[in-house]
Amino acid sequence: MTQPDVFDQKVLDQNIRDLQEWLRKAWQQLADPSLTAFSRRELRNQMKQCNADLRVQLQAASKRMLAQPAASGRTFAKPALRILA
Template sequence: MIELDVLSRQIDALMAEQREAWRQLAVPTLTAFDRREIRNRIRQSGIELRDHLKVRTERLSYQPRPAEPPTDSLANFNFRLF
């Protein structure tokens, strides 16, 4: 479960990085070079984010089920008196 926590923090960090990059991209005083670099950063973090989300989905879908408590085998019998 600790791995999923770390993975979730990394996903949150990548999403925050993308939000900040989009905010920076909206600044009208950026040069063409700066805009290109920011877009490249967005693309790269998008690839990493997609990979992290894929790993998290795989780990969550293959998570072992909790063991069911043992049932009392004698409780399942229906005793009848004839």
């Protein structure tokens, strides 16, 4: 993994955490009884957009993880066997 890949992964992880935190706070704000119907509708629309953005970020992270080679260092090649008499 090259240095830009590590940076991209950190940025992707930070974006996911930020979107999750925003949604958490939006749910708390949605519970506020002083919100008007218009404000609730606007907040729900923003939450839908944020949810879609989060889904895209999570799919990108999933693709990145699947594309990475196994870091275990073990390969499953055909072993060299000998017949002992």
